[in-house]
Amino acid sequence: MEIRFEGAAVTYGAREALSPLTLTLTENRIGVIGLNGSGKTTFARLINGLTKPTAGRVIVNGRDTADFHSALPDVGFIFQQPQNQIILPIVRDDIAFGLKGRGLSKAEIEAKVEAALGRFGAAHLAARRAHELSGGELQIAALSAVLVTGPDILILDEPTNQLDLKNRALVQKIIEDLPENAIVISHDLELVADFGRVLLFHGGRLAADAPAAEAIARYREIIA
Template sequence: MQITFDRAEVRFGAHVALQPLDLALEEHRIGVIGLNGSGKTTFARLINGLVKPSAGRVTLDGLDTVKDEKAVLSKTGFIFQNPANQIILPIIRDDIAFGPKSRGIKGEALTQAVDGVLTQLGITHLADRRPHELSGGELQLAALAAVIVTGPDIVIFDEPTNQLDLRNRAMVQAAIDALPQQAIIISHDLDLVSGYGRVLVFHQGRLAFDGGPQDAIARYRKLALP
């Protein structure tokens, strides 16, 4: 899927959160790095329409994130920095089933959809657990299951390895690497994005670098540690 930014910018009153951006993205894995407040999350939320451009436009394979909002939402999934905030039901299986059920899927088809995504992510043992019983990595995978069960084309992750220990980080990284969907990963974890095909560096509300991971990380280090 091609994601296109056409002079897209975001302002909140007098504050410019993201300066005008012209960009086309189609790589399978795209990393997004930068200091806190640099515009990373604003950029990512433009893609699924959670943030609307103040000027310009953003399209996904020609679908406008403003004019075609419903269609864009059906093609994108977003995993928040704290995945516990998006798990809304007390049992993991029920939470995963919520999305497809709301789209009219029921009975055996619903059971197969939920079981399929649990198996895909290797978390069948979590199906009947409660969110507060899960580790940080398990919460990430449970939230991911609830997103991909609806069949998005793009999955956006906001700091997926934040505050995870080595085992949980490895578990989440393996799940991201195995996804067939296109994925955009916002992260301070430079090792996580080091193998991606393209990495964007944001700084003070603008795109400061766009290229391969080694050069992007080097550029980020110069901006962060002048």
């Protein structure tokens, strides 16, 4: 993974959502922290191409995000509310949806869906209805639907939001075990406490780029 921000900024009229940012990301696990409205989500959406910079460039694995009309195919995004990205009512059908139009046979799609759930020991969820799932199960369903398409980079927005302790521990273990590169946006500081690199945003600016302990300490100074 290589993500380069080259003076990338985002403005909406007179409001600066993200000040010009220049950095390179290559680490397998990167945490992103900060207050609401600090620029975290804008930063993440620049990476997957859903937001285009109004100045500068964002280069993801050698490709300029401005060259894509929609999200980059090799960057998966898990929403803060995973139920909002589940389109179809049955879990297996929702996971299969992202494989449509790829020239795969029905048997190939079924095998990929089974393998996606199997990664998390969650084959039993295939026939379940999304509205019946627990918070942790919803995260697994959403992860499976994104990962089945083979992204190299995964962005998770508040993945432990509103989860009880059991489901939080489940999601944390899943993130730890993912072979894919993961960028984790979180107010749950313990979730990123072991990350080698954490970015702290404040007021639309990068306030710290450091190992977790240093970035978290700086964050605590800001909110004190």
